[in-house]
Amino acid sequence: MKIERRNFLKTLVVGGVALAVAPVLRIRDAIADLVKSDDPLVVALGYVAVAKNSKDRKDKKALCKNCQFYSDTTGKEKQAKCQLIPSGEVAAEGWCRSYSKRKA
Ligand code: SF4
Structure with missing residues (x-):
C-alpha cells in the first residue's frame, strides 16, 4: 500500500x-469534577480543598488522601471521590470535619 x-x-x-x-x-x-464550595453538604462538613486553611483541623497529618472515605488508596491522585460527598471529587490535600483516618 x-x-x-x-x-x-x-x-x-x-x-x-x-x-x-x-x-x-x-x-x-x-x-x-471538584466539589463546589457552595454545595450545602460541602459547607456542612466544613470541607476545604487545602487542609491547612481550616481552623477546625487539629491533626496536621489529617488529609483527604489518608481518610477512610477517600477512594484513591494509592496516594498518587491529586483528587478522588469521597464516599460522603457524591457531587464531585475532593482534593487529596483537602480535609473536612468527618475525617476518619484510614486503617493501614
Ligand atoms: S470525609 Fe474524608 S475524604 Fe471526604 S471530604 Fe472529609 S476528610 Fe476528605
Whole structure:
C-alpha cells in the first residue's frame, strides 16, 4: 500500500494537535469534577480543598488522601471521590470535619 505524502503529513499534523490538546482537556476535566464550595453538604462538613486553611483541623497529618472515605488508596491522585460527598471529587490535600483516618 502506497502512502501519499499529503495524507502522511495530514495525519502527522492531526496527531500532533491531538497530543498537544489532550493534557489541557484532562486538566480541565479534572478541575470541573471538584466539589463546589457552595454545595450545602460541602459547607456542612466544613470541607476545604487545602487542609491547612481550616481552623477546625487539629491533626496536621489529617488529609483527604489518608481518610477512610477517600477512594484513591494509592496516594498518587491529586483528587478522588469521597464516599460522603457524591457531587464531585475532593482534593487529596483537602480535609473536612468527618475525617476518619484510614486503617493501614
Ligand atoms: S470525609 Fe474524608 S475524604 Fe471526604 S471530604 Fe472529609 S476528610 Fe476528605
